[in-house]
Amino acid sequence: MSDYIRGENAFLHAYGRYDILLEKGEGVYLYDTNGKQYLDFYSGIGVNSFGHGYPAYTQALKDQIDQLTHVSNYFYTPVSIEAAERVKEATQLEGVFFCNSGTEATEGALKLARKYYYLKHGKADSEIISFHSSFHGRSTGSVKLTGNPHYQEAFGPLIEGVQYATLNDIDSVKSLINERTGAIIVEPLQGEGGLSLCKKEFLKELRELCDQHDICLILDEVQCGMGRTGTIMTYFQYDILPDIVCLAKGIGAGVPVGAFVANKKFAEAMAPGDHGSTYGGNPFVCAAVKTVFDIMENDRILDHVQDVSAYLIQQLDQLVEDYDVLESRRGLGLMLGLVFKEEVKPYIKELLDDGVIVVSAGANILRMLPPLVITKEHVDLFINKLKKVLG
Ligand SMILES: Cc1ncc(COP(=O)(O)O)c(C=O)c1O
Structure with a gap:
């Protein structure tokens, strides 16, 4: 029996969970039981401000x-x-x-x-x-x-x-x-x-x-x-x-x-x-x-959030200009949404397959809540992966 099925058999079905078992976190990355790496752009729904294992x-x-x-x-x-x-x-x-x-x-x-x-x-x-x-x-x-x-x-x-x-x-x-x-x-x-x-x-x-x-x-x-x-x-x-x-x-x-x-x-x-x-x-x-x-x-986190979020927002706004499927960008700081003209679920699933975790907010909004300590390099990585699924 797979671990996922064991979970389904043991828990009340209050959530629609993914068939992935997360086992370890390091910085802004999570790892599943097969050792696959995920860029964490949701922070356990806005919780893990400093990512995972911040000393x-x-x-x-x-x-x-x-x-x-x-x-x-x-x-x-x-x-x-x-x-x-x-x-x-x-x-x-x-x-x-x-x-x-x-x-x-x-x-x-x-x-x-x-x-x-x-x-x-x-x-x-x-x-x-x-x-x-x-x-x-x-x-x-x-x-x-x-x-x-x-x-x-x-x-x-x-x-x-x-x-x-x-x-x-x-x-x-x-x-x-x-x-x-x-x-x-x-x-x-x-x-x-x-x-x-x-x-x-x-x-x-x-x-x-x-x-x-x-x-x-x-x-x-x-x-x-x-x-x-x-x-x-x-x-x-x-x-x-x-x-x-x-x-x-x-x-x-x-x-x-x-x-x-x-x-x-x-x-x-x-x-x-x-x-x-x-x-x-x-x-x-x-x-x-x-x-x-x-x-x-x-660690001057607020200064960092202001700096890195300006960079992320600039990239997201560019995506809205470049990709027809995107309607607009919403939010502030590192609490951001991309409004899609269609259901966002398939995009979130594709990102997950490609090693990026984001969440939705409603049917057509992709929500980003990355750890506050992400760097511009992480933003670049995220944007490149996003472009791949948008393309
Ligand atoms: C604005 C707001 N209020 C309250 C809650 C409920 O918080 P919790 O899930 O910790 O009970 C949430 C959870 O997402 C929230 O976003």
């Missing part, structure tokens, strides 16, 4: 395993405090809650926004505005925030009080606001939904609307945060601060950790017992979080 990262994790892995959240540990301080500083917000995933980050942010509303109004009937084509997770709360009926259909009844506006259409938001509106949640750059970017004016207007009506502005930077778009938080490119930001993926760069981080006003709504997590932010994952920030600084 400072793996060493810090090994050291932490020797020291302490888990103690529960009844106690602080030196490393958890340091990680929280680094997140607080990076987000320019006030209070951090560590959880284990992006889903938990959006779920927790939603609860905190609702708690604030409850304290203010004395009743728990707040409404949330989210956006069509958004993605915020898979729990029955976060999947309701996800503006895509496909993910919701079979799983009702989901949470109540969520409405969907249209990205970059401020009137569609205004028409949904009423005295029960407690929060607006938005990805500055949509990931799963197709790499649509919030316009600068739009996000600023959302901020103003939220200030005007005392609504919580939640930015979901689970995919676009932590340096992927060239600044540590994408919202710094918009000159605004959210009330709550949701993080995961790149904050741990390979270990399961997420966070929601609130400003002072919303942080004050949280009381002991309101929320919790057995594992959330244990010393092991906090060592990863702290080390992610160390590497970001020491």
Whole structure:
């Protein structure tokens, strides 16, 4: 029996998996059990910011395993405090809650926004505005925030009080606001939904609307945060601060950790017992979080992302000019999409056969989320392989 069939027999079939067993990673390359090399242009869906086996990262994790892995959240540990301080500083917000995933980050942010509303109004009937084509997770709360009926259909009844506006259409938001509106949640750059970017004016207007009506502005930077778009938080490119930001993926760069981080006003709504997590932010994952920030600084990762992404974007834009099958290029930094005029699946499969891993975002968008440490040589290699399949 092949290993793939063993997997199919053992797992629930929640994913359509490839018949490839990845065994080892080194730098920006992955290797399967037959020793075939793959250029990693998806980073485990935007997670492995430093690729695989980055020495400072793996060493810090090994050291932490020797020291302490888990103690529960009844106690602080030196490393958890340091990680929280680094997140607080990076987000320019006030209070951090560590959880284990992006889903938990959006779920927790939603609860905190609702708690604030409850304290203010004395009743728990707040409404949330989210956006069509958004993605915020898979729990029955976060999947309701996800503006895509496909993910919701079979799983009702989901949470109540969520409405969907249209990205970059401020009137569609205004028409949904009423005295029960407690929060607006938005990805500055949509990931799963197709790499649509919030316009600068739009996000600023959302901020103003939220200030005007005392609504919580939640930015979901689970995919676009932590340096992927060239600044540590994408919202710094918009000159605004959210009330709550949701993080995961790149904050741990390979270990399961997420966070929601609130400003002072919303942080004050949280009381002991309101929320919790057995594992959330244990010393092991906090060592990863702290080390992610160390590497970001020491190895000047943001400068590198800005530099190498400009090079990649230039090449992609050239491809859009040269190849009829391509409609446009979307995204920011190293979170990019190529919009095809047809289904992208066959192209992704061909790239995979040729030793390159990318993912899709919807039916016709090829999504690139390479490790932040790719070089221009890796970009050249990628573009050449892409040209081959486009040709
Ligand atoms: C913007 C955004 N929010 C939330 C999530 C959910 O994160 P997780 O899969 O870690 O639960 C994702 C995952 O892709 C995401 O892209």
